[in-house]
Amino acid sequence: MSFLELEDLRIHFPTDDGLVKSVDGLSFSLERGKTLGIVGESGSGKSVTSLGILGLHKGGRARISGEIRLDGDELVSAGPEHVRALRGKKMAMIFQDPLSAMHPYYTVGAQIIEAYRIHNPVSKAVARKHAIDMLGRVGIPQPDRRVDSYPHEFSGGMRQRAMIAMALSCDPELLIADEPTTALDVTVQAQILDLMRDLQQEFNSALIIITHDLGVVAELSDDILVMYGGKCIEYGTAEDIFERPEHPYTWGLLGSMPRLDREPTERLMPIKGTPPSLINVPSGCAFHPRCAFEGRTGGKAKTAVPELLETEGGHLVRCHMAGEERRAIWENEIKPNLESV
Amino acid sequence: MVTYIIRRLIWGVVMLAIVSMITFAIFFLVPRLAGATSESLAARYVGRTATAEQVKLAAERLGFNDPLVVQYGRFAKGIVAGADYSYGPTVEHCPAPCLGYSFLSRLPVWPDLLDRVPVTGSLAIGAAIIWLIAGVATGVISALRRGSLFDRAAMSVALAGVSLPIFFTGIVSLVLFSYGRPFAITAPGGSYTPFLTNPALWAYGLILPWITLAFLYAAGYARLTRSGMLETMNEDYIRTARAKGLTERVVVVKHGLRGALTPILTIFGLDLGLLMGGAVLTESTFSLPGIGKYAIDAIVNQDLPKVMGVVLVAAFFVVLANLLVDLLYAVVDPRVRLA
């Protein structure tokens, strides 16, 4: 049994316009000390997944089914009080924009102290020492002074460090980082990614990184899960995804991004169209209206939802095309174009 | 911070000076534009039996023949140094903050006004406490249970509250709750008793005006709090607070309400400042001898010095409230830097 297991997780929101299937049958597992990268565009369901694990998806309105097992503890059917007690202690989260994610009226120290004292019955003085200690560990200079600063007095990078210190204050075993570096400058992003890598090794926690940036995922992840329209469409090791991706959407993502490590290409190879609305997900394979290879599925793509099937060694792909065909397309049609002209 | 306060205080004084000039100009120019002469103005002060000679003398002594600027200068000097008024055989001394002298009641305005401040203060502060607690509590509960029966009922009542004028709700409450009425909760007589004389009677006498006045304001505050809370509870930092594992009560009160309260405090300060200058309708509906009642009586009697005094006192409270609100803002929101 893995440390974190999701099984057929579904999070649906009834709205006036229809049922929004933000997460629609998601399964994966993650061990302690490992990092999973969840990649997807806006509306792919990646952020709702992470909020769902922590039980933070908008409470009353959402319909959630399936199973989330954290260390054998099933969370979907557990009472809200049970999940609350785990939040912050056993599982913690880092958010995208540390300026809006920290309360503007309380000092950074007060917010870390608060996080620590909910789960640890210690005096304020002890918690304060712990907060200073945590700030020092995430690389904030003069933590004993900075502990009394307000979030707006920190720079962007320092704020994200403080946010990480807050998330790690109770030594969580599962850490979820939702676009942790998107709001940061590139040189600061590099620092934060280094910090997260170091801290994960130190704490041996399971780490989920949610991002749209394939570069960030490549830097940190052991495994990668690509989401589209609320479903996992490809899952594999980082090497699987970057060296031998098999889903046309993954190819599209790779073809869409200019890369610094290659000769510049003449043209990018974008995916046509736009990400689907989750209210009105296309029939069959949700990606088929944008897929360049839809014609090679014999019309199945429009009518039948493809299964998520193993192609080799734990590499899962949700596509109607046969494995050999996909690998041939990758080798002959996609990969050469990505290399350069 | 200190420079900021000094700058604001200077501005406050300038502001009051401008207000006094404008009021002065209005009250002394308008009658003349309407055709009044110095003599006809002075006639009101010396009584109907006076001879034309006496009237002329009074006008001269009152300085009605001087140019406007000179008259204003005299008025302003009175505020700083006090003034002496005489229109007949006697000379009335009006000590230092002399806001004028009522020739009708034959009293300086300032001490008279000062007597009224505790009444208006009692009314305003008491009502403010009630409306703040009731309004904010209603707003918070409505926001948290948006769309519920409570929310809809509370917001309907709130809508009624902001729409209905005091003289309506006031009279309804008098009919229902005053002494001798079916649901009496007030003392016989219903007049004002100073707090120091008898606190119980003080509160007893004020309970009805408090509730009536608070109802009007609580309604607005409930709506304001509700929308503020709805906005704040969608903030990222609320999600962070929940992610830490805080209980919902702590999330709502310590994180949500704290975030939503800032604009409410601002408006609260300004409302209170305005009311301190006289809750005109409430005071006259309930016959409370406060600044508002004083103002109404002064206007009815065309007692200009009194009206001037009320305007200045009211302006003073508003300017003061503005300053306090801005200072409070810096305390409540650490991001605000005063410079």
Added chain:
Amino acid sequence: MSETPEPLLSVEGLEKHFPITKGLIKRQVGAVKAVDGLTFDVRKGETLGLVGESGCGKTTTGRLITRLLEPTGGTVRFEGHDITHMSQGALRPLRRDMQMIFQDPYSSLNPRHTVGAIVGAPFRIQGVKTEQGTKKAVQEILELVGLNPEHYNRYPHEFSGGQRQRIGIARTLALKPKLIIADEPVSALDVSIQAQVVNLLEDLQNELDLTYVVIAHDLSVVRHISDRVAVMYLGKIVEIADRKGLYERPMHPYTTALLSAVPIPDVKARGGRDRIRLQGDVPSPLNPPPACRFHTRCWKAQEVCKTVEPPLVALAPGHQVACHFPENAPAPADAAPEAAVPAAPGAATE
């Protein structure tokens, strides 16, 4: 260095200082030097990329060039006309030739106007009569940027983010401008949409003979789209060069660090790359470090960097750097950089 006799846009010593006031009488005690002495040319038909981190002044630069902000120093020349302090009225005819694309396709379109009204607005404002009527002209532009011309009467909220950015681009194209300043044109868009818009910008450039100044923080996008790239740091250009020179042989340590900080989607390269990690954040432009502004974060900094500001000098043809200790400097490096020496004849061809 210039191939054409006269650049389309020529910026010299451009400055924008925002005053800081203090005290009772609001006397000025200092200035935020958001842009502090920029000099560069943009030639007709090329794309100049302007990169840098937050607070480097790249957005302010864009607004100064288009005169959305009033420069406090220096000159901006467009097609030879000095437009630095031109009145808004005199600028109006020039606005047709110089347009701006904004980052946020959500807030830069008026939600109450139809697409037709938005894209057609420049015609009305400039009083331009078109042969076939405004509607026809607008529909042609919509088609050009890949939108359905039948969507003429729809409102911005009916479109996705990428389509909205296309509407924004269509609006700038209405009057066939010569120069387009694009401020973070793709950073608010999804990855797959970014690529569509980048391709669109390139196609339009070829078709309409446009000149671009692209302002962006994403070094990969800038490399893809630009012919030349200027790197900014705290209001100054620290390095400007053609794309190949800048990305392959960066000379300024800051450029080197920026490039090395970009995460690469290559699993095999993990840990294998030479990494330069800068310490700390970008200093506040309110109080930038003296002399070389990068010296507080630079691993090569010496005493001289704290006292003498390095001038922007050409160390290779078309490659200017402001650094006392440049990397990858060409062979005759013993000569200490003095003034902007034009490349000696015969020295360094690639």
